[in-house]
Amino acid sequence: MVDLSVRIAGVEFPNPVIAASGTYGNGECYTDLYPLSKLGGVSCKGMTIEPKLGNPPPRIAETYSGILNSVGLQNIGVHGFIEYYLPTLKEEGNVIIANVAGATIDDYIAAAEALDASDIDMIELNISCPNVKQGGASWGVSCEGAAAVMSAVRRATKKPLIVKLTPNVTDITSIAKAVEAEGADCISLINTLLGMRIDINSRRPILKNNMGGMSGPAVFPVAVRMVWQCFNAVKIPIIGMGGISTWEDAIEMMLAGATAIQMGTAIFTDPYAPLKVIEGIEEYMDKNGIKSLSEIVGQVKPW
Numbered sequence: 001m002v003d004l005s006v007r008i009a010g011v012e013f014p015n016p017v018i019a020a021s022g023t024y025g026n027g028e029c030y031t032d033l034y035p036l037s038k039l040g041g042v043s044c045k046g047m048t049i050e051p052k053l054g055n056p057p058p059r060i061a062e063t064y065s066g067i068l069n070s071v072g073l074q075n076i077g078v079h080g081f082i083e084y085y086l087p088t089l090k091e092e093g094n095v096i097i098a099n100v101a102g103a104t105i106d107d108y109i110a111a112a113e114a115l116d117a118s119d120i121d122m123i124e125l126n127i128s129c130p131n132v133k134q135g136g137a138s139w140g141v142s143c144e145g146a147a148a149v150m151s152a153v154r155r156a157t158k159k160p161l162i163v164k165l166t167p168n169v170t171d172i173t174s175i176a177k178a179v180e181a182e183g184a185d186c187i188s189l190i191n192t193l194l195g196m197r198i199d200i201n202s203r204r205p206i207l208k209n210n211m212g213g214m215s216g217p218a219v220f221p222v223a224v225r226m227v228w229q230c231f232n233a234v235k236i237p238i239i240g241m242g243g244i245s246t247w248e249d250a251i252e253m254m255l256a257g258a259t260a261i262q263m264g265t266a267i268f269t270d271p272y273a274p275l276k277v278i279e280g281i282e283e284y285m286d287k288n289g290i291k292s293l294s295e296i297v298g299q300v301k302p303w
C-alpha cells in the first residue's frame with residue numbers, strides 16, 4: 001500500500017489533491033457527484049470581509065487551451081462563509097482552506113481575525129487583488145506589498161498561512177522569499193496570468209472588465225517553471241497549481257517542487273478530474289515503488 005498523505009505546516013492531507021479557489025465554489029456544487037472527503041482538501045472561493053457582487057458579465061472568455069476570467073471575487077463575505085458554508089465543509093471534507101482577499105491591510109486583518117475564531121484549517125492569502133491605496137496595483141507584485149500583508153496577518157491569527165503568489169511579476173523568487181521572511185508557512189502558485197481578448201467585429205474586449213486572468217492547460221509550463229524556481233529559493237513547502245489536468249501533470253509539478261497540488265480549470269471540463277488524478281498518482285507510486293510522495297518532491301534532475 002502506498003501512502004498518499006502529505007503534511008503541510010502540521011496539517012495532514014490524506015492525499016495531495018486540493019480543489020483550487022474560485023473553481024469549486026464552497027464545495028456545494030459537487031457534493032451530488034462525490035463526497036468531498038475524496039479530495040485532500042478544498043480551497044474555498046476567495047472571500048472578503050464584506051460581501052461582494054463581483055464584476056459585470058461577461059466574466060469568462062475562452063482561450064486556446066484555457067479560459068480568461070474576471071469574476072471579481074463575488075462572495076458572501078467572511079462572516080457569511082463561516083455561518084453558512086464552513087459547518088458542512090468541515091463535516092464532509094478533509095482540509096478546508098479559506099482563501100482571503102483584501103483591498104486594504106485592515107480588510108485582511110479583519111478577515112483573518114474572524115477566521116482565527118472559526119474552525120477553518122488553514123488560510124490562503126490571495127495577494128493578486130488590487131491594493132486600493134497604491135493605485136490598484138496588486139499586493140503581490142512587489143516584495144513590500146506582499147510582505148506587508150503577510151506580516152499583518154501573521155499577527156492577527158495563529159492559523160497556518162499559505163501565501164498565494166501571482167505570476168504577473170518579473171522575479172517570483174524575490175516575492176516568495178519576502179513572504180517566507182515574514183513567517184509564511186507555505187506558498188501556493190500560480191494564480192492566473194493577466195490576459196485580454198477582443199471581439200474583432202464589435203472591437204470590444206470580450207470581458208466587460210477588459211482584462212482577466214488566464215488559467216488552464218496553456219499556463220502549465222509557466223507554473224512548473226515558477227514552482228521549480230521557488231523550490232530552489234525557499235525552504236517552506238509549496239502547493240503547485242496552474243493548468244494541472246492529469247495525474248502526469250501532478251507528478252511533474254511535484255518533481256518541480258510541489259508538496260501538494262491544486263486543480264481548478266480542469267474541474268470545469270471534468271468534475272471528476274481530481275479523482276482521476278488521485279487514482280493515477282497512486283498507480284504511479286505503486287508501479288515505481290514509491291512509498292511516500294516526499295520521495296519525489298523537487299526531484300527533477302536539471303541538466
Ligand SMILES: Cc1cc2nc3c(=O)[nH]c(=O)nc-3n(C[C@H](O)[C@H](O)[C@H](O)COP(=O)(O)O)c2cc1C
Nearest residue numbers: 020021022046069126190191215216242243264265
Ligand atoms: C473562474 C475562476 C475563479 C477564480 N477565483 C479565484 C479566487 O477567488 N481566489 C484565488 O486565489 N484564485 C482564484 N482563481 C485562480 C485559481 O485558483 C488558480 O490559481 C488558477 O486558475 C490556476 O489554476 P488552474 O489552471 O488549474 O485553474 C480563479 C480561477 C478561475 C478560473
